[in-house]
Amino acid sequence: MALVEIRNLTKSFRKGDEVITPLDDVDLDIEQGDFVSLMGPSGTGKSTLLNLVAGIDRPDSGTITVAGTEVTRLSRGRLADWRAAHIGYIFQTHNLIPVLTAYENVELPTLLLPMSGAERRKRVEVALEAVSLTDRADHYPRQLSGGQEQRVGIARSIVANPTVVVADEPTGSLDAETSEQIQVLLGRLNRELNMTMLMVTHDEQVAAIAGRQLRLDRGRVIDANSSSNGQKQRLLAERG
Amino acid sequence: MFRFAPYVFKCLWRHRARTLLTVSGSAVALFVFCFVGSVQDGLERLTENEDAQRTLIVFQENRFCPTSSRLPEDYAGRIQKLSGVKDVMPVQVWTNNCRASLDVIVFNGAAAQKLQTARDLKLTAGNWAGFESRRDAALVGRNVAQRRSLSVGDQFSIGELSVKVVGIFQSPVPAEENLIYTNLQFLQYTQGLDSAGVVTQHEVHLTDDADPDAVARAIDEALRAGPVATTTRRKGAFQASTLADLVDLIGFAHWLGYACVGLVLSLVATTTVMAVQDRIREHAVLQTLGLRPARIFRLVIAESLLMCLVGGSIGTGLALAVLGWSGMSVGAEGATIAFRPSLELGVAGMLVSLVVGALAGVVPAWQAARAQIVAALRQG
Numbered sequence: 001m002a003l004v005e006i007r008n009l010t011k012s013f014r015k016g017d018e019v020i021t022p023l024d025d026v027d028l029d030i031e032q033g034d035f036v037s038l039m040g041p042s043g044t045g046k047s048t049l050l051n052l053v054a055g056i057d058r059p060d061s062g063t064i065t066v067a068g069t070e071v072t073r074l075s076r077g078r079l080a081d082w083r084a085a086h087i088g089y090i091f092q093t094h095n096l097i098p099v100l101t102a103y104e105n106v107e108l109p110t111l112l113l114p115m116s117g118a119e120r121r122k123r124v125e126v127a128l129e130a131v132s133l134t135d136r137a138d139h140y141p142r143q144l145s146g147g148q149e150q151r152v153g154i155a156r157s158i159v160a161n162p163t164v165v166v167a168d169e170p171t172g173s174l175d176a177e178t179s180e181q182i183q184v185l186l187g188r189l190n191r192e193l194n195m196t197m198l199m200v201t202h203d204e205q206v207a208a209i210a211g212r213q214l215r216l217d218r219g220r221v222i223d224a225n226s227s228s229n230g231q232k233q234r235l236l237a238e239r240g
Numbered sequence: 241m242f243r244f245a246p247y248v249f250k251c252l253w254r255h256r257a258r259t260l261l262t263v264s265g266s267a268v269a270l271f272v273f274c275f276v277g278s279v280q281d282g283l284e285r286l287t288e289n290e291d292a293q294r295t296l297i298v299f300q301e302n303r304f305c306p307t308s309s310r311l312p313e314d315y316a317g318r319i320q321k322l323s324g325v326k327d328v329m330p331v332q333v334w335t336n337n338c339r340a341s342l343d344v345i346v347f348n349g350a351a352a353q354k355l356q357t358a359r360d361l362k363l364t365a366g367n368w369a370g371f372e373s374r375r376d377a378a379l380v381g382r383n384v385a386q387r388r389s390l391s392v393g394d395q396f397s398i399g400e401l402s403v404k405v406v407g408i409f410q411s412p413v414p415a416e417e418n419l420i421y422t423n424l425q426f427l428q429y430t431q432g433l434d435s436a437g438v439v440t441q442h443e444v445h446l447t448d449d450a451d452p453d454a455v456a457r458a459i460d461e462a463l464r465a466g467p468v469a470t471t472t473r474r475k476g477a478f479q480a481s482t483l484a485d486l487v488d489l490i491g492f493a494h495w496l497g498y499a500c501v502g503l504v505l506s507l508v509a510t511t512t513v514m515a516v517q518d519r520i521r522e523h524a525v526l527q528t529l530g531l532r533p534a535r536i537f538r539l540v541i542a543e544s545l546l547m548c549l550v551g552g553s554i555g556t557g558l559a560l561a562v563l564g565w566s567g568m569s570v571g572a573e574g575a576t577i578a579f580r581p582s583l584e585l586g587v588a589g590m591l592v593s594l595v596v597g598a599l600a601g602v603v604p605a606w607q608a609a610r611a612q613i614v615a616a617l618r619q620g
Contacts, residue, residue, distance in 0.1 A: 056528050056613040077532045084530020091617075095525045099250035111243045112530045156529075 002029035009062035024219030037210035088157030147178035266551025274559035276497035292476030306333035324450030344571030349427025366407025378403035381417035386567035414578035508600035524616030544601030552593025
């Protein structure tokens with residue numbers, strides 16, 4: 001059984017009199033440790049699929065099962081608990097809480113889980129170390145660069161050791177150099193921590209970092225895997 | 241919940257000017273609420289305490305101001321003989337102002353021995369011996385002493401009256417603390433020789449089994465044939481009637497107190513709504529991280545409660561301090577209402593802050609908790 005199983009997933013929106021169906025009877029399996037990128041032009045439903053997997057949106061029909069839990073059947077409150085324990089979310093625009101320091105932002109998800117203060121501190125320190133921001137722990141988001149903010153966002157997404165990390169255009173608001181640093185970081189987290197990742201991007205170069213590349217086309221998921229394993233290894237080697 | 245306390249504090253601090261204005265607005269409103277409440281309490285204490293219900297006041301018929309009521313002092317002997325009467329104390333009243341005033345000075349002239357038995361006065365300075373030995377001696381109520389900065393040994397003059405302060409007293413009836421007691425004869429003679437043997441009113445104390453209204457009727461009946469007709473009422477009813485104009489005003493002020501509560505409610509609710517609208521996206525991020533809608537609801541309520549409680553504590557504390565320190569009172573026609581701080585007033589102020597804080601946060605908290613995450617994340 002796959003870690004994430006999506007079956008017959010359909011989601012429609014109403015835009016005026018028109019009904020748009022970005023996801024139409026979608027099936028998808030993601031295995032433990034997979035790094036999946038989801039590509040496609042704007043408005044094809046990439047983020048919608050990501051949000052459904054993350055449990056922050058509801059499908060019209062179909063099921064999503066993550067690590068044996070059928071997410072689509074959970075109530076709003078239980079879904080929140082489930083997200084706290086199983087989902088790490090990396091936003092395109094970082095979305096750090098401006099009044100909290102980097103340390104406090106990373107600490108937030110752990111406040112929702114049963115653990116001691118010492119355990120919490122240790123996890124936050126490890127997460128900040130993983131993104132090389134230990135020395136910026138006391139800085140507020142306004143005191144950080146865009147790349148540093150995104151690294152804090154990544155630390156926040158992994159601190160609770162989630163089942164799946166979802167990333168919505170994680171490099172979308174960054175310059176080329178910083179974008180490349182973030183790509184390397186995400187690849188490293190996937191390899192070293194064996195984290196399952198689902199990333200939405202419209203940038204093929206960014207998508208190439210993932211082991212499995214999918215494309216959304218007219219409401220259906222197509223396995224694009226255009227980049228061969230050799231190409232991917234070369235890219236990874238080039239980016240350190 | 242307390243794990244998120246730093247977040248709540250920091251959110252309030254983020255817009256500190258707005259928070260400070262809301263807190264100060266709540267403080268001012270609760271200050272007024274407590275102040276108005278103390279006036280209301282003062283009136284209730286004056287008209288509804290046991291002494292006010294079991295004591296009768298005999299006044300000249302159809303007269304209201306103490307300066308116009310002139311009863312023969314020897315009426316006391318005739319009243320004393322009636323059934324149900326335990327004791328009678330003739331009282332001469334002098335006031336510097338018959339109209340409503342915030343600084344009314346009221347002298348009550350009474351025999352020293354009667355005063356000691358009829359009143360539960362506790363001297364905080366000076367002694368009774370001084371009062372009995374000096375003709376112009378005066379016992380000054382704590383509030384008057386505070387207001388006029390009087391202490392034992394001072395000479396106090398107002399109008400044609402000049403007295404020597406020989407004691408400061410406190411009383412379980414706060415309105416008593418707005419009075420100055422002198423010897424009866426001193427007060428009578430100060431107003432001219434024609435006032436000898438004349439008093440303003442007789443205060444009648446009843447036996448335990450007496451029916452106050454029946455005794456009042458009996459007194460008026462017995463004195464109907466005398467040189468001056470009388471109207472006898474319970475002390476509470478007499479004071480309420482004397483302060484009738486003020487009672488209406490205080491009733492209106494009572495609504496002013498409620499208006500202040502409404503003001504705090506709208507003020508805190510507006511600030512909380514603004515805070516929530518500023519943070520629609522932030523709350524969506526928190527929900528994405530795993531905060532339950534109920535927790536978002538509580539966080540918003542906590543912000544609203546904190547603003548209201550801090551403002552309420554400051555306003556209530558200030559009001560109690562000012563009431564305690566100033567010794568303020570309002571009086572008319574010789575009767576006074578004392579504005580005193582009390583534990584009940586403090587508790588009422590804090591309870592109002594708590595309830596208003598919670599109520600003010602309900603709508604914005606509901607909005608924040610019910611927001612659709614994806615739609616909210618797209619905002620801003």
